[in-house]
Amino acid sequence: MIYSVVGQTNSAGTKTRKYMAGETLPTDKPWEKALAKEMVARGAAIEVQGNAGPEETKAKPRAKKKA
Numbered sequence: 001m002i003y004s005v006v007g008q009t010n011s012a013g014t015k016t017r018k019y020m021a022g023e024t025l026p027t028d029k030p031w032e033k034a035l036a037k038e039m040v041a042r043g044a045a046i047e048v049q050g051n052a053g054p055e056e057t058k059a060k061p062r063a064k065k066k067a
Helices: 030-042
Strands: 007-008 016-019
Touching: 007 030
Parallel strands: none
Antiparallel strands: 007 016
16 A cells, blocks of 8 residues: 555445555455455555565575684
């Protein structure tokens, strides 16, 4: 979410709540996906993809042996 807005919290739309800025919208159910798309279309949210962590990481440097 880019900024806070009110949106539905169930599939029937009979309950609402305020979605806060910085919050990630759930998209597990079809109505949640539709809500997220609506928030993006309204400009209240942005779609973020590719949040997987890096596959490769740098190895920690080994301690040098004292001669």
